[in-house]
Amino acid sequence: MPMPTVTFEGKGYVRQENETVLDCLLRNGIDVSYSCKSGVCQSCLLQAVSGELPKNAQIGLRDTHLARQYFLSCSCLPNNDLEVCRPDAAGLRAPGVVRRIDLLNASVARLRVHCPEPPAYRAGQFFSLIRPDGLVRSYSAASLPSDDDFIEFHVALVPGGRMSEWVHRDLKRGDALDLQGPAGNCFYVPGNPGQPILLAGTGTGLAPLYGILRDALAKGHSGPIHLCHGSVNSGGLYLDAELRRMMEANPQFHYSPCVLNGNGDDGIPQANIDAYALSCTGPLKGWKVYLCGHPDIVRTLQRKAFLAGANLQSIYADAFVSSADS
Ligand SMILES: Cc1cc2nc3c(=O)[nH]c(=O)nc-3n(C[C@H](O)[C@H](O)[C@H](O)COP(=O)(O)OP(=O)(O)OC[C@H]3O[C@@H](n4cnc5c(N)ncnc54)[C@H](O)[C@@H]3O)c2cc1C
Structure with missing residues (x-):
């Protein structure tokens, strides 16, 4: 049986055995954003235009994402042909502006981003930060949506790290920075106030x-x-x-x-x-x-x-x- 094809921007690419949609596109030189490649960070979201998505390619996605046939390309091993496209960026991204950036210790920057239309989130969930050239990495929110009119991230400097070095060395107050998200289940759930x-x-x-x-x-x-x-x-x-x-x-x-x-x-x-x-x-x-x-x-x-x-x-x-x- 021939291997299924992934069609992207009108061109078909034959998948290799056990190759995810993301790896197939990357192997063919297509610039798709990704970060963790483990089905966690949601940076590699794509949208299915036609074809059937395997269930595990949509684990952890919000209902609104499921309804639009978004899926995690790093976890997607379809059994059939699939036509995919980049998700509608306008629907996913929240434009932000750096409100403040300072150091919490020698290697951790506190980054506060103000979004004129802030996405609804819970403290502890994570966002993808999107650099103007498209590089994407996940960072967790330390801010409290009810109290803070910015979203706060703590970014550790990773030597040689593309995003973290850029945040520490180049990013400054007033710069534009897009956010995608939130995602993740690490947040406080009220209802059991006495639980340790x-x-x-x-x-x-x-x-x-x-x-x-x-x-x-x-x-x-x-x-x-x-x-x-x-x-x-x-x-x-x-x-x-x-x-x-x-x-x-x-x-x-x-x-x-x-x-x-x-x-x-x-x-x-x-x-x-x-x-x-x-x-x-x-x-x-x-x-x-x-x-x-x-x-x-x-x-x-x-x-x-x-x-x-x-x-x-x-x-x-x-x-x-x-x-x-x-
Ligand atoms: C759900 C989630 C939430 C996250 N939240 C945060 C957060 O709140 N704060 C935060 O600082 N980071 C967080 N991260 C990690 C972050 O997304 C990046 O992976 C990290 O900042 C490195 O990205 P980079 O582009 O600078 O490095 P890359 O260019 O991706 O990596 C450069 C090199 O450094 C290595 N490397 C990558 N990360 C580390 C590390 N942590 N320690 C040592 N070596 C490393 C890589 O293997 C590679 O060899 C989170 C990740 C996930 C998946």
Whole structure:
């Protein structure tokens, strides 16, 4: 049986065995945006014009996307011929302007983007930031839509990283920056105000966790909330003073930073975050757990949280995967 064809802008491309629609188009020199290549970031959305989409190519998409036959080209292995096009950019993108950009520590930039028509989102969800040349990367929202008239992102500088170096070195106040999204399920869900919550992550995994924390407190969460933020050394921690202030003002909130390399002189324990987070909380039966940041650490924490008694449905995770991880 011949391999199915992907038709794009009037031209047909024969897929190779086990090749996704995205890889088929990239192999044929077509410039399609993508980032994680793992079905997470939604940067590679395309729209089906004709043909049947496999179900797993639409996992996690919003109803409005499903209705328009949008799909994740990085997860799409169709059994039949498919005609696809770029999604209607106007319907997906929110134009924004950089309101402010500053450093939270030596390698994390706080980027605030004002959108005249802000997309509806929940603190902790993530957006694709779209550079004017089309490069796309995902970043999680640390802002609170009810309080902030900007969307805040924390961008870690990755040496040699195309987007993060550009954000750190070139982007400035007043520059235009388009957003696409939101996406993701890592956000506070009201309705169980007494339930204990664990928020754990490393590096800029703090961005969504900080957003979720603010949202939970703003919505009157009264049960214990433990935030464990890990870093290689104390220079990698950030928002430390702000989080300590929040802890003083909210007796139900506990902030526990830890570092891999340190001697404890500054009061910050030296510990692996996976062991440390669980030593702060004890058994997790009945807890809601949010895990964000480095993919390996998120995976380890997921497993350990489950073994400590957390229900799988109560563990929400956003692993900051890049295409190199897939
Ligand atoms: C759902 C989601 C949410 C995310 N949220 C955030 C966020 O809030 N803040 C944030 O800073 N990032 C976040 N990321 C990661 C972000 O999307 C980019 O992957 C990251 O900024 C690197 O992009 P780049 O273009 O600078 O690097 P690339 O040009 O893509 O990569 C350059 C090189 O660096 C390597 N690399 C990529 N990422 C890392 C890394 N984190 N550490 C070490 N090496 C790396 C790559 O393998 C490659 O070799 C998120 C990712 C996902 C999927």
